[in-house]
Amino acid sequence: MSTATVSGPDIDSDPDRLRLRGQTLPRWAPLAVAAGAVVVSLLIYLLTPVDSEIQIVLMAALLFVIATTVVSTVVEGGRRARDRFATTLVYTAFLLAVIPLVAVLVSVISKGAGRLDAGFFTHSMNGIGARDVGGGIYHAIIGTVEQVLLASVLAVPFGLLVAIYLVEYGRGRISRVISFFVDVLTGLPSIIAGLFILAFWVLALDQGFSGFAGALALAVLMIPTVVRSAEEMLKLVPNELREAGYALGVPQWRTILRVVVPTALPGIVTGVMLAVARVAGETAPVLLTVFGTNLINSNPFSGEQSSLPLYIYSQAGQPQQFAVDRAWAAALVLIIIIMVLNLVARLFAGRNRLK
Amino acid sequence: MTTEPDSSADAAEPRGAATATAPPEDPPPAGGPAVAAAGKARVGAADLIFKNLTRTAGLGLLALIAVIAIFLVLRATHALNANTGNFLTTEEWFPNATPPKFGVAATLYGTVVSAAVAMIIAVPVAVGIALFITVYAPRQLSSVLGYIVDLLAAVPSVVYGLWGLIVLAPHMKGIQLWLNDYFGWIPLFSGDSVGRSLFVASVVLAIMILPIVAALSREVFLQVPIAHREAALALGATRWEMIRVAVLPYGKPGVISASMLGLGRAMGETIAVALVLPASFNISAHLLSPAGNTIAANVANGWGEANDIGRGALIASGLVLFIVTMIVNIIARAIVARRREFSGSSA
Numbered sequence: 018m019s020t021a022t023v024s025g026p027d028i029d030s031d032p033d034r035l036r037l038r039g040q041t042l043p044r045w046a047p048l049a050v051a052a053g054a055v056v057v058s059l060l061i062y063l064l065t066p067v068d069s070e071i072q073i074v075l076m077a078a079l080l081f082v083i084a085t086t087v088v089s090t091v092v093e094g095g096r097r098a099r100d101r102f103a104t105t106l107v108y109t110a111f112l113l114a115v116i117p118l119v120a121v122l123v124s125v126i127s128k129g130a131g132r133l134d135a136g137f138f139t140h141s142m143n144g145i146g147a148r149d150v151g152g153g154i155y156h157a158i159i160g161t162v163e164q165v166l167l168a169s170v171l172a173v174p175f176g177l178l179v180a181i182y183l184v185e186y187g188r189g190r191i192s193r194v195i196s197f198f199v200d201v202l203t204g205l206p207s208i209i210a211g212l213f214i215l216a217f218w219v220l221a222l223d224q225g226f227s228g229f230a231g232a233l234a235l236a237v238l239m240i241p242t243v244v245r246s247a248e249e250m251l252k253l254v255p256n257e258l259r260e261a262g263y264a265l266g267v268p269q270w271r272t273i274l275r276v277v278v279p280t281a282l283p284g285i286v287t288g289v290m291l292a293v294a295r296v297a298g299e300t301a302p303v304l305l306t307v308f309g310t311n312l313i314n315s316n317p318f319s320g321e322q323s324s325l326p327l328y329i330y331s332q333a334g335q336p337q338q339f340a341v342d343r344a345w346a347a348a349l350v351l352i353i354i355i356m357v358l359n360l361v362a363r364l365f366a367g368r369n370r371l372k
Numbered sequence: 373m374t375t376e377p378d379s380s381a382d383a384a385e386p387r388g389a390a391t392a393t394a395p396p397e398d399p400p401p402a403g404g405p406a407v408a409a410a411g412k413a414r415v416g417a418a419d420l421i422f423k424n425l426t427r428t429a430g431l432g433l434l435a436l437i438a439v440i441a442i443f444l445v446l447r448a449t450h451a452l453n454a455n456t457g458n459f460l461t462t463e464e465w466f467p468n469a470t471p472p473k474f475g476v477a478a479t480l481y482g483t484v485v486s487a488a489v490a491m492i493i494a495v496p497v498a499v500g501i502a503l504f505i506t507v508y509a510p511r512q513l514s515s516v517l518g519y520i521v522d523l524l525a526a527v528p529s530v531v532y533g534l535w536g537l538i539v540l541a542p543h544m545k546g547i548q549l550w551l552n553d554y555f556g557w558i559p560l561f562s563g564d565s566v567g568r569s570l571f572v573a574s575v576v577l578a579i580m581i582l583p584i585v586a587a588l589s590r591e592v593f594l595q596v597p598i599a600h601r602e603a604a605l606a607l608g609a610t611r612w613e614m615i616r617v618a619v620l621p622y623g624k625p626g627v628i629s630a631s632m633l634g635l636g637r638a639m640g641e642t643i644a645v646a647l648v649l650p651a652s653f654n655i656s657a658h659l660l661s662p663a664g665n666t667i668a669a670n671v672a673n674g675w676g677e678a679n680d681i682g683r684g685a686l687i688a689s690g691l692v693l694f695i696v697t698m699i700v701n702i703i704a705r706a707i708v709a710r711r712r713e714f715s716g717s718s719a
Contacts, residue, residue: 069546096610103612107508110500114586117579118524121535178429186423187430195430197705198437204633204701205440205694206640208668212690213440216447220683237440240433270422291526298528301642304672326530330643333534341538348531359526363519 042092047085047105054080074116078109122352129349132342142311142323147335154347156313160228160322164307165297167232167317168239173289175236176243177278183244184251185273202241210237211302219306226308228317231324234302239292246288250281283365290362294355300326325351444691451684459688465653465670467685468678476667476689478653482570483666483693486645487638489574489659494582495631501582502589502627506596507615518590524583533644536576537568541648544572548660560659567662573648574659577641581634588633592626593619625707632704636697642668667693 058077082105089101140153179199183192214234218224254277262272278285303309308321309331325347332344452459454472462475505517548566555561596619604614646669656663665673671686678686 069543069550071543071547072550075547096613100610100612103615104508107500107504110497111504114497114501114582117540118583120539121527121532121579124535124539125531175429175432178426179433182426182430186426191427191430195433198434200705201698201701202433202437204636204697204704206636206642206668206697208640208642208671209440209444209690209694209697212671212687213443215683216443216687217439220447221443237436240436244433268419270419273422294526298526298530300528300530301668301672304643305675326528326643329530329534330647333530333537333647344534348534351528352531355526355528356523359523363522 040092040094041097042089042101046088047101050084050088051081054078054084074113078113082106082109125345125348125352128342128345129347132346133349137343137346141313142328143313145311147332147337147340150339152343154325154328154343154350156310157323157325157328157347158350159313159315160231160307160317160324160327161297163315163317164228164231164235164303164322164324165293167229168235168296169289169293171232171236172239172243172292176240177247177285179240179244180247180251181273181278183248185269185277199241199244202237203245205238205241206301207238207299208301208305210234211305213237214302215305225319226306226321227319228307228314228322231303231307231322232317234306235296235299238296238299238302242292242295243289246291247281247285250284250288251277253284254280287362287366290358290365294358294362297358298326298351298355300330303327304330325354441694444687444694447684448688448691451681452688454681455685463653463655465674465685467682472681472685474685476692478655479665479667479670479689480692480696481655482649482664483639483668483696485659486570486574486577486664486666487635489571490577490581490638491631491635493575493578494585494634495627497578498582498585498630498634499589499627501586502593503615503619505586505590506593507611507619518587521583521587521590525587527583529580529641530643530647532576532580533647536572536579536644537647540576541568541572544575548572552660559657563656563658563661565662566660568648568650569658569660569662570649570664571659573645573664573666576644576648577638580641580644581637584637585630585634588630589623589627592623592630595626596622629704629708632700632707636700636704639666639700640668640693640697641666642672645669646672 054077057080058073061076062073082102085105086098086102090098093101136151137153138158139155140151141156142152143156145152179195183196183199186192187195211234214230214237218230218233219226224230258276258280259272262276263269267275303324304327307324307327309323309327310321311323314320314322329344329347329351332340332347335341451467451472455467455474456471457464457473457475459475461477462473463478465474465478466472467474501521505514505521509517545566548569548571551561552563552566556563600618600622601614604618605611609617645666649664649666649669650662651665651670651673652663653665654663667689671690675683675686
């Protein structure tokens with residue numbers, strides 16, 4: 018614990034007299050280098066026949082990283098230069114990643130907003146060809162809502178029971194095996210869920226395409242998410258609550274249903290909403306099981322339906338501009354729905370956080 | 373891989389047997405051994421029913437996996453028996469012809485290559501984002517950015533596909549030409565023409581899995597004990613040295629498993645790839661040529677006109693994808709299981 022005391026009469030008046038810190042770059046230096054890199058790249062863009070914006074951005078990033086490191090090596094020395102290098106890399110990675118991600122949102126909003134009017138929500142695609150203006154997503158919204166609701170009705174109670182088993186009863190090998198396969202199911206590609214329902218429900222049982230078949234496929238995808246989030250939340254419930262229940266002579270099953278689950282409920286609801294938001298955007302399983310239609314079919318148990326992701330997929334695949342415009346508008350609606358679900362789920366989680 | 377679900381089906385089937393054997397191995401309820409003795413005769417029945425209900429649900433989950441495997445295998449064998457080519461080595465895909473000839477080689481190649489290139493692009497950038505959010509950004513900004521990354525991870529893949537097809541693909545032409553001009557001596561970047569290639573699909577996939585990997589890595593980095601970071605800084609480490617000695621070693625298993633989950637996503641991704649790639653069935657080392665296909669995209673593209681054998685063939689290829697993604701996931705899980713305390717897989 019001996020401290021090397023640096024004592025000097027005038028250390029306060031001249032803190033740098035002892036040269037405890039090496040030469041450092043001023044704070045504005047990285048910004049200046051960045052500005053320089055951008056200017057140089059823009060000059061290249063204007064003066065040479067390089068025609069891709071992506072290249073210019075990459076070039077500016079590269080110039081920035083190299084120049085900062087070189088300047089830093091010269092002025093500050095090796096260790097600090099390596100630190101600078103890492104810092105610039107991290108900043109550049111962040112900026113480079115933000116560009117496409119923001120670009121996705123910006124293009125969806127700018128290209129989608131044009132077609133968003135009341136008619137878009139109240140009309141189906143009945144009688145609308147790819148070359149026609151008009152048409153809407155009424156049938157797709159009905160399909161998405163019904164399929165996702167049915168999937169939740171199937172998956173949530175089942176997933177909750179599995180989670181209760183894993184947390185409250187599960188000991189030994191069976192629960193470890195179940196827990197393992199929950200993880201396997203988490204990684205199941207969505208198209209496999211679609212293929213399974215296609216092979217099982219549509220072909221083997223010969224039930225035909227329907228919204229319900231789609232709901233089955235979505236439920237397969239929802240179950241692991243619900244199990245995992247419910248499991249995490251049930252684990253957070255303090256053991257004292259369970260013990261208090263037992264001490265009052267309440268049987269275990271009533272303790273679980275009346276004390277443990279209600280305590281964890283806000284977290285479980287959040288997990289369910291996130292799962293709903295995820296499956297609402299799934300295209301592949303719905304494509305294989307619901308088939309898609311241009312008509313309004315509000316009965317999920319018979320006949321083809323549509324859904325928002327499916328609608329986007331089918332419209333985007335057509336070369337006509339009107340169809341592509343409809344795809345963008347539907348994409349905007351889908352993103353808004355999913356974002357709202359996510360935000361509400363997270364706000365809910367934030368407000369009711371378990372202590 | 374198929375033997376495991378089979379055995380679990382056996383376990384799931386005799387439901388009564390589980391009920392019968394339950395009482396002797398009835399473990400004391402969590403933290404309350406006193407309750408087990410009190411009034412066992414009266415409350416036992418309801419407790420037993422509820423316990424077995426939850427256990428049945430758990431076993432039902434195993435049965436579900438078994439059923440998935442069994443039905444995929446059943447449908448696939450039907451088509452595989454009719455196949456006149458070697459399923460694993462044939463590049464062509466003519467399952468609807470008579471006689472049917474198809475193989476998974478070309479699509480499996482496309483799946484692996486596009487996912488691998490996507491990983492090479494996405495993982496370093498995602499780790500950079502996670503480091504930026506957890507270490508570099510100011511505190512208020514970092515929580516907002518964390519939210520935004522989580523939200524971006526929820527954007528559906530069909531939207532990325534739409535964007536990749538209409539916005540990104542035209543912009544990628546320049547950089548592909550440039551790579552072709554200056555790095556054409558590397559076989560990967562050679563070829564006569566560029567267009568909607570495996571490379572473009574990989575970039576779309578990379579952008580798609582970026583938020584997922586970043587969100588999971590961020591969670592892992594957040595769990596690095598503050599004391600470790602402060603100790604490194606107190607010893608005079610620069611910020612990068614602190615990251616290298618404290619953050620990265622602690623977060624490595626979590627980052628690897630996050631990347632594996634991203635890899636699983638990338639390989640299973642259907643719609644984004646189906647929209648971007650022109651479907652073609654040949655194995656070509658030229659990443660930039662407008663060609664290529666993946667298993668998942670082939671299912672989405674090909675199943676509309678598929679006849680009975682054709683559907684079976686698609687299901688067979690789906691089975692291959694299932695097995696490959698399962699292996700990836702098991703590896704990811706094994707890595708996380710070695711250091712249990714930060715499984716980032718709950719998002």
